[in-house]
Amino acid sequence: MLSLQLIRDKKEFVAERLSIKNFDAANLLNEITALDKTRRATQSELDELLSKANQLTKSIGQLYKAGARDKAEAAKSRSAELKEQTKVLSAKLSETVELLNKKLVELPNIPHESVPAGHSDADNETVYEEGEMPTLPEDALPHWELATKYQIIDFDLGSKVTGAGFPFYRGQGARLQRALINFFLDEAIDAGYLEYQPPLLINEDSGFGTGQLPDKEGQMYFANEDNLYLIPTAEVPITNIYRNVILKETDFPIKNVAYSNCFRREAGSYGKDVRGLNRLHQFDKVEIVQIEHPDNSYATLETMKEYVANLLRKLELPFRILRLCGGDLSFTSALTFDFETYSGAQKRWLEVSSVSNFESYQANRMKLRFKDKNGKMQLAHTLNGSALALPRIVASLLENNQTPEGIKIPKALQRYTGFDLIK
């Protein structure tokens, strides 16, 4: 969430920035500032009362010790009166605070100044493009047909056992999955990331910390009996490692990587855009997460971007990088670059990575702070990026590399797959 201080100091600026996200914040901001005012006044009033009550309480103890029983009894009844008043006030205070927090959480992160205005993915800005477009014959097969042809992914079996969007990978297909995971992890470790294996279920506090809760619970699978959510991305457990943590400035940069299954309900998605591997309820992803000093977070975002670009180069996939427009930017992000690979048979770009800087938005929710050189507390910045999400990478690899002999495996992967051709 945004810091209250920012809203107090620069309400107009916040409103203007949020309009880039097509978010009309005027009313919400007014409510927040009003609640903030009430809260502070109530706090002062309550503190004063409590101060009186504390003094009284102390004197009662002393009066008893001194044997002045009558005086003590008199003080007791005064104290009881005070208590009634503090009860009323503290109820008012906690109501106000609760409402204030509720409203505060409804405000999305403000976009970085470089974010273009826009309403949908059509308004995203292509900032970079690289790689040779595949030249495929007219009868080239989409990946879901290749999957069947080579018996490497079974969607029907997944439907039988679980439901749509939960495929089985089989034989060389399963091996390819494992190869990609290991390749991505090894690359990350070489680049200085620390590998984690996170839990796949998270509690409510964690969901709140990274911004999935309270609004997006419909996107996550929920284990009702135990009040736990299946993670939609490793970002959630890995970033929440730092919930309620105070770092030292020398702890930066923090670079973590994790492979995990990801679970997404994808409520409301259907149609041909979601065929095959294009959109799944369960998929595999390697995610990089960095915690940074605010001064360095944008330089770090660039580094992460370059890191992801390099993975795609090694996989010999044509890709482009988009700067998301305000309308397509997630609730919590300040700046996001999407990576898309070109899938030759579907003849479309597929999103395979999303690299974001959340600035202090998640950190503020999580109370992730550090002590700066002057000993002052500051919120850290959090960043993350897919490096990479498997299904669409697999889709592009299968489609682009199909030949009459079989599907060619890029060189960098061969030592992981142990074969150079799917046949």
Place this chain on the structure above:
RNA sequence: GGAGAGUUGGCAGAGUGGUCGAAUGCGGUGGUCUUGAAAACCAUUGACCCUUCACGGGGUCCAGGGGUUCGAAUCCCUUACUCUCCGCCA
């Protein structure tokens, strides 16, 4: 799943109803001493909120939430977590 014991400041560990935000030790920071370092000695040592230009003042926090009481780290209820024993189990 059953039975029991715990959860105190960065860590260890006192504290069982009243000047306790909390002894003590370790660690951290600053200083004295030293050519330098170590040791020793001295001082200092949390987070959050309100208020103040500032100095300062006030409030909250002893796992989370609720309760008893004039007063709770201390008593009661509840949730989470940790540990021990039994059961089950990859």
